[in-house]
Amino acid sequence: MIKVLLADDHAIVRAGLARIVEESGDIEVVAEASDGREAVRLGLKSSPDVAVIDISMPGLDGLEVAAQLLAANPELPIIILTMHEEEQYVVRAIEVGVMGYVTKRSAPEQLVAAIRKVYGGARYLSEAAVEMLALRLAKGVSGKSPLDSLSTRELQVLRQLALGQTNREIADTYNIGIKTVDTYRLRLLKKLNLRNNAELSRFAIQNRLIEP
Amino acid sequence: MKLRLIFLVLSLLVFLSAATGSYLYYASLKRAAFAEAEHNANTRIEIIQKNLSSYLSENVKPVRALAGMRQLVEFFAGRVGETDAALEKPANNLQKNVYRQRVENLLDHFNRALSSDVCYLMDKNGVTVASSNHAAPDSFVGKNFAFRPYFQSAIMGLPASYMALGTTSGRRGIYCSYPVFVESDPHPLGVVVIKASLEQIERKLGQSRDEIVVVTDPHGLIFIANRKPWLFKLLWQGGESERQQLVESRQFGKGPWAGVGLKPDGSRYAVDESGRRYLVNRLEIDGFPGWQVIHLRSLKAIYKVVFDPLVRVTVPTVITLCILVGLAVFFLYRNASVEIVQRKKAEQALRESEKRYRSIYHNTPAMLHSINRDGLLISVSDNWLEVLGYVRSEVVGKPLFDFLTPESRKYSESKILPEFFQTGYCKDISYQLVCRDGKLVDVLLSAIGDRDRDGVIVRSLAVSIDISARKETEAALEQAQEKLSLYTRDLEQQVKKRTAELQRLSGSILADQERERAAIARGLHDELGQVLTALRLETVWLGDRLRPVDAKAAERAAMMTSLIDDTIDEVRSIALRLRPGILDDLGLVEALEWYAADFERRTGIACTCSVAGEIPELDDSLATAAYRISQEALTNVARHSQAEQVTISLVVDNGQLRMIIADDGCGFIAGADIEAGGLGIAGMRERATLIAGSFEIVSAPDRGTRISFRSRIGEEEVI
Numbered sequence: 018m019i020k021v022l023l024a025d026d027h028a029i030v031r032a033g034l035a036r037i038v039e040e041s042g043d044i045e046v047v048a049e050a051s052d053g054r055e056a057v058r059l060g061l062k063s064s065p066d067v068a069v070i071d072i073s074m075p076g077l078d079g080l081e082v083a084a085q086l087l088a089a090n091p092e093l094p095i096i097i098l099t100m101h102e103e104e105q106y107v108v109r110a111i112e113v114g115v116m117g118y119v120t121k122r123s124a125p126e127q128l129v130a131a132i133r134k135v136y137g138g139a140r141y142l143s144e145a146a147v148e149m150l151a152l153r154l155a156k157g158v159s160g161k162s163p164l165d166s167l168s169t170r171e172l173q174v175l176r177q178l179a180l181g182q183t184n185r186e187i188a189d190t191y192n193i194g195i196k197t198v199d200t201y202r203l204r205l206l207k208k209l210n211l212r213n214n215a216e217l218s219r220f221a222i223q224n225r226l227i228e229p
Numbered sequence: 230m231k232l233r234l235i236f237l238v239l240s241l242l243v244f245l246s247a248a249t250g251s252y253l254y255y256a257s258l259k260r261a262a263f264a265e266a267e268h269n270a271n272t273r274i275e276i277i278q279k280n281l282s283s284y285l286s287e288n289v290k291p292v293r294a295l296a297g298m299r300q301l302v303e304f305f306a307g308r309v310g311e312t313d314a315a316l317e318k319p320a321n322n323l324q325k326n327v328y329r330q331r332v333e334n335l336l337d338h339f340n341r342a343l344s345s346d347v348c349y350l351m352d353k354n355g356v357t358v359a360s361s362n363h364a365a366p367d368s369f370v371g372k373n374f375a376f377r378p379y380f381q382s383a384i385m386g387l388p389a390s391y392m393a394l395g396t397t398s399g400r401r402g403i404y405c406s407y408p409v410f411v412e413s414d415p416h417p418l419g420v421v422v423i424k425a426s427l428e429q430i431e432r433k434l435g436q437s438r439d440e441i442v443v444v445t446d447p448h449g450l451i452f453i454a455n456r457k458p459w460l461f462k463l464l465w466q467g468g469e470s471e472r473q474q475l476v477e478s479r480q481f482g483k484g485p486w487a488g489v490g491l492k493p494d495g496s497r498y499a500v501d502e503s504g505r506r507y508l509v510n511r512l513e514i515d516g517f518p519g520w521q522v523i524h525l526r527s528l529k530a531i532y533k534v535v536f537d538p539l540v541r542v543t544v545p546t547v548i549t550l551c552i553l554v555g556l557a558v559f560f561l562y563r564n565a566s567v568e569i570v571q572r573k574k575a576e577q578a579l580r581e582s583e584k585r586y587r588s589i590y591h592n593t594p595a596m597l598h599s600i601n602r603d604g605l606l607i608s609v610s611d612n613w614l615e616v617l618g619y620v621r622s623e624v625v626g627k628p629l630f631d632f633l634t635p636e637s638r639k640y641s642e643s644k645i646l647p648e649f650f651q652t653g654y655c656k657d658i659s660y661q662l663v664c665r666d667g668k669l670v671d672v673l674l675s676a677i678g679d680r681d682r683d684g685v686i687v688r689s690l691a692v693s694i695d696i697s698a699r700k701e702t703e704a705a706l707e708q709a710q711e712k713l714s715l716y717t718r719d720l721e722q723q724v725k726k727r728t729a730e731l732q733r734l735s736g737s738i739l740a741d742q743e744r745e746r747a748a749i750a751r752g753l754h755d756e757l758g759q760v761l762t763a764l765r766l767e768t769v770w771l772g773d774r775l776r777p778v779d780a781k782a783a784e785r786a787a788m789m790t791s792l793i794d795d796t797i798d799e800v801r802s803i804a805l806r807l808r809p810g811i812l813d814d815l816g817l818v819e820a821l822e823w824y825a826a827d828f829e830r831r832t833g834i835a836c837t838c839s840v841a842g843e844i845p846e847l848d849d850s851l852a853t854a855a856y857r858i859s860q861e862a863l864t865n866v867a868r869h870s871q872a873e874q875v876t877i878s879l880v881v882d883n884g885q886l887r888m889i890i891a892d893d894g895c896g897f898i899a900g901a902d903i904e905a906g907g908l909g910i911a912g913m914r915e916r917a918t919l920i921a922g923s924f925e926i927v928s929a930p931d932r933g934t935r936i937s938f939r940s941r942i943g944e945e946e947v948i
Contacts, residue, residue, distance in 0.1 A: 025840065073755050084505055090692035095702030099301075102801070121762040122797060122806045168835040169826035177867040178911040198832060204835065205872075 019136050020047040022065035024056035024082065025098070026074045034069070034098070034124060035168060041129040053077025060086045060093070067132050070108065071121075074100040077109035080113050087114045091126055094135035098124060104149035107142065147174065155226045164224055166208055172226070174201040179221030232565050233532040240558045255539055259532075262269040264529045266508065273512045274524040277442055281522060283513045284430055285390055288405040288423045291343055293388065296407035300335045301350065304359070305411050305418040329359060336361040346395075348400050350409070352419045355380050376479050379406040383420040387620070390451055390516060392427070393480040394461075401427045401452065427453055439530030441507070447519025447751050448475055450486060450851045463488045464523065491525075499525065562748045596693040597671065604628050606611060606648065616695060618665035634661040634669060653678030653686050660693070669696045698752055736919040745810070750807040753800050763801065764795045767897065817852040818844050821859060821877055829922075832867045835874045842881050851940055853889050854916045861909040862890045862936045870894025870934060886942050891935040896928040913938075 019080070021038060023046050025031040036044045048063040048080050050056035053076035060068055062081070068086060072079035082097045096117035097110045107118045116135040116189055119127050120143075131141040150170045155164055164172065170191070177187045184198045202214075234298055237475035239410050253432055262296055265424050295301075336348040340361035349360035355375025364371050374396075383406035391404045402424040408417030423747050434442045434455035443464060444453035448471045463471065472486055490502035499507045507525040514520045590597060590610055597610035609624055617632065619657030630638045639658045649655045658674045676691035688934035772786030804810070811818040825838040847855075866875050880887045910926060913936070922940030 025761065029763040030759055030766065033770070034762050036770065037766065072814070073810075100754060100801075101810065101814075103809075103823050105811055105823050107818070109815055113641075121759075122765060122794065124762075125766055125773075151615060165839050166837060168829050169839045170829045171835055191830075193833075200833075206678055 018043060018045045020045055020063070020066045020133060021132060022046075022048045022049040022050065022056070022060050022063060022068040022070075024053075024069065024074065024079070024120075025071040026051050026060075027071075028095040030121065034128065037125055037128055038069075041074045041132075042045075044129065044132055053079070056082045057085050061089055063214065066094070067136050068093060068095045068099050069128070069132070070095060072097060072101060072110075080109060083110070083113050083115050094138075096128075096135055096141065098128065104146055107146040108149060108153055118143070118146055137221060148176065149227060151176065155224055163209060163220075164226075167205070170200055171205055172207075173203050174198060175221055176215060176226045178205075179227050181218075196225050230568065233562070236562050236565070237559055240554060243558075244551070244552045247547060247554075251543055254543060258539060262531060262534050264535065265825065266526060270508060270510045270524055270526050273440075274442075274512050274522055276513060277524070278512045278522045279431060282431060284425075285392075285403055285514070286347060286516065288343065288425055289388070289401070291339065292405040292407040292421060292423045295339055295348065296409050297330065298335055300328070300331040300817065301409050301419070301421065302411050304332045304350075304782075305352075305409060309559040323797075332359045333361070333363055339423065342425065343425070345423050346398075346400065347424045348422070349424075350419055350421050351380060353384060353417065355384075355420075358419065367397050370395065377404070377635060378480070379422065380420055382406065383408045384417055386415075386417060392446070392517070392520070394477075394482050395424070396482075399482075403427060431455060439533075441525040443525075444514070444525050445523060446481070450481060451489070452520075459489050460487060464491055465493065474512050499526075505529065523547070533923070550911060562879050596695065598629070598689050598691050598693070598889070600629050600691070601688045602650065602686070604630060614665075614691070616670060617662060632662050634663055637661045649676060649689065650686050651680065653680065660884055662693070669697075669946055670695055671700050732919070735915060739916065739919065741848070746807040747813065750804040750810065753807075754804040754810055757800050758797060758804075761793055761797045765790055765797070812852060812856055813849075816844075817847055817855055818879065819881070821854075824856070824863070825877060828867070834867065834872055836863070836877070836897045837874075838877045838879075840879045844881055844886075845880060845941060846943060850920050851886065851922075851942065854920050854922065854940070855886065855938065857916055858913045858936070858938050859888065859890055861913050865909060866890075866892045866894065867933075869897070872933065881942065884942055885939055887937065889935065889937045889938045891933060893933045896930050896932045896934050898928075898930060943948060 025034065028051065031049055035049065036177055038044045045089055047065050050059050053157060056070060057077065059117065064136045070079045079097060081165060083097065085150060086093055086095060095115040096209055097115050098119050100121050101108065102120050110118050110189040117131045117140060118122060119131045134141040167175065173191065174187060177190065184195050186194045187198045205217065206212065209220055222228050238726045243660045247274065307325060333352060336350065336359055340348040344747060347360060347362050348359050350373060352358050357370050357374065360370050361369060362368050377393065379389040386408050390408045393404060394401050404422055404424050406420050406422045409419045409421055411418050431453055442455050443451045443459060445464050446452055448678040449463050449464050451462050454460055458732055461481060464603050475481060475486060491499050491519050494500045497509055505811035506528040508528060510524040511521050534926045541901050594612050595610065596613040596616055598606055598613050599608045601607050605626055605628055606624055611623065614621060614624065614729040633641060645655060645658055654677055660672050660674050662672055664670060672693035674691055674693045676689045678686035679689045679690060681690045711873045768786050772783050772790060775786055777784040798911045809820055809823065811823050825836040829836040863875065866872050870892050875890065875892040878889045912922045917938055920940055922938060926934065928934040
């Protein structure tokens with residue numbers, strides 16, 4: 018049985034989550050906290066296998082809780098479970114050191130899988146979050162990067178093109194028009210002074226936007 | 230007129246100098262020609278003399294050879310040994326004829342070989358015994374020529390050459406004689422003579438009209454000449470004695486030996502009857518004592534030698550020069566004439582313009598006057614008279630001071646006039662003029678000085694503006710202004726106070742608004758969101774449970790889930806619009822990054838967000854102001870700019886946060902429709918002002934727009 022600490026200030030939500038987790042059969046909620054301080058206390062006391070923590074909580078917020086728990090036990094796999102869907106939160110959470118990030122909206126479908134995955138030692142992140150991290154990482158590598166002149170969407174399109182996606186696939190992924198994708202592609206070629214998709218791919222690899 | 234005279238004199242001078250030059254050239258040429266002519270004459274006469282000498286001595290040697298021939302000796306020897314009786318013998322006669330025949334053959338042979346005139350043999354008495362022309366009708370065999378000097382000389386044993394006129398043939402010739410000796414007899418038995426014609430020599434002398442060559446005998450008789458009519462005449466007007474001597478000599482026929490009419494003129498010149506002058510050269514002929522070669526050269530011909538090249542070279546030059554000078558004088562004269570006409574026209578125009586300006590001066594509806602250096606009025610305009618009530622005759626010639634009040638007069642005398650006559654300029658001098666009826670008129674006087682050629686100001690041109698009415702108005706205005714400024718100051722203070730109040734109010738309103746928005750957003754997001762999330766957990770659970778049992782109910786549950794999802798999106802969207810939780814939870818940088826990505830997703834305008842350096846934790850009001858300003862700016866970009874790209878840059882340096890938002894859109898004319906168009910610029914500025922920051926916007930058509938906001942980080946916030 019995987020022992021789980023569940024921290025959420027909203028009782029109904031907590032109950033719903035607990036039920037989802039426990040119905041899995043191999044996961045057991047060993048502690049429930051309704052605010053940040055309690056979460057830290059219980060996290061230290063009940064020594065769970067996995068901690069599932071909400072960000073928005075009275076007292077300490079979830080990221081602070083995660084930081085404190087990891088300070089005490091760096092090995093503890095922590096999953097952030099939150100209403101916030103903005104990738105910036107994911108990035109911050111990863112910086113703090115958590116292993117997984119699941120939005121509450123997708124909890125019924127993903128939470129159990131996430132707990133199992135982080136318990137197994139792997140990260141659990143959504144597709145969009147992974148991409149965001151890759152972009153952030155690529156930009157962060159060198160101080161002054163040619164990527165600085167690119168907007169988020171341009172970076173996304175560049176990465177997808179480098180991964181070999183067609184215009185249509187990219188359009189579907191980001192829910193934009195095929196023409197728009199082509200516009201982005203042309204703008205990229207102009208900005209980076211490149212000639213074709215092959216050079217775009219090489220550029221993306223050189224700048225660690227994707228792994229070769 | 231003067232100019233014309235100068236031109237005339239100049240052209241005369243030019244002609245004079247040209248003429249003098251030509252004359253000098255001519256004179257030097259003439260001198261040279263004379264020297265040349267004399268030299269030529271000398272050379273020529275020497276050549277002639279030499280030719281003559283050689284020709285005359287041509288037969289000297291042949292005659293000697295002839296004299297020594299055996300035939301002659303035989304001929305004479307036969308004669309010598311015989312008596313007169315023996316002579317009569319036929320045999321002897323026959324023998325004699327054989328000898329004569331031989332001699333005649335010999336003479337013929339010599340005559341042919343030498344192509345001379347005739348060869349003959351004389352016995353010791355001077356009788357011609359044999360001749361080459363013995364068969365000719367004019368044969369002179371048997372004739373006695375003992376009177377001939379050449380015979381007389383030869384019979385004395387001396388060979389001779391002599392020129393004479395043949396008595397039989399009537400032809401001139403040169404006679405060369407040589408004595409014929411027989412064996413040891415010291416006395417010659419006869420004389421042999423070769424006569425050569427003189428025609429050949431004459432032919433050699435040539436026929437030039439300008440050059441006369443003659444050969445004269447010791448008496449001055451012309452014996453050889455290149456001019457037929459002169460032959461056998463005396464070259465010089467000779468006397469009777471010379472003629473007599475000629476007759477006696479029997480050498481040149483019978484006369485009458487008229488003169489050619491030549492008179493000597495000095496030692497070098499001669500004049501003929503027609504007055505023609507000649508250059509004379511004479512030379513003795515060797516071997517002919519008293520005979521002379523005389524060379525006469527016409528002075529006219531020499532002059533011709535001088536003139537010909539002069540005419541050929543100088544005349545065209547002089548004519549060309551004259552034409553050129555004439556042309557130059559003509560053009561200069563014409564130009565000068567044109568200029569004179571123009572000057573006259575200009576003078577006329579000047580007079581007219583002066584008249585016009587005088588009329589303008591008088592009729593201008595302004596007070597104009599002019600004074601001279603003594604301060605006397607020299608002219609005034611009609612308006613000046615009108616305002617002050619005078620007529621022109623009362624004013625002109627009077628001092629200007631007479632029309633000024635004592636104060637103005639003092640002011641003018643001590644300061645204005647001295648300064649004016651130095652600088653030539655004064656402006657808006659306040660004077661008081663006195664009218665005829667004693668009324669005072671306030672004027673502002675401005676003047677400029679009229680200078681003479683030396684730069685001395687000789688008179689003024691002054692315009693006075695009547696400001697009596699204006700002065701009254703000014704006084705009233707001043708009072709009104711003073712009152713107004715009092716009001717204004719009061720008003721300004723009130724406005725300042727109210728503005729400060731308003732600003733405080735505005736600040737607190739904005740702060741309250743922000744707070745409320747944050748509260749509502751959080752409530753929506755956390756509370757309502759959580760509830761919706763919980764609800765969603767339930768419907769999903771329900772759906773999962775119902776699916777194997779009741780498919781329809783499961784579908785309804787899925788619909789509910791979907792509905793709840795939409796509601797969550799809506800709630801999140803409202804909350805984010807009010808105030809993104811990210812700004813409070815993560816800070817400005819993350820909020821701007823998120824907003825930039827969101828903006829790009831919504832509008833399609835590429836939006837990059839770059840952060841230079843480490844951004845410290847920012848005060849809430851600063852973060853809020855920066856976020857709201859960027860939000861407003863990006864909204865403007867999306868609405869108006871037609872930009873393709875916009876960048877947000879955050880920089881921290883020197884404890885100051887600087888945010889720049891720049892786009893590459895169409896821009897706008899700064900100051901034009903900023904406030905009126907409601908681009909929210911007032912709002913952005915207000916936000917910046919409230920936290921004691923600065924706000925700046927730079928834009929130009931087609932140059933994009935650049936918004937820059939800066940504020941200190943930390944303690945100095947106002948609110």
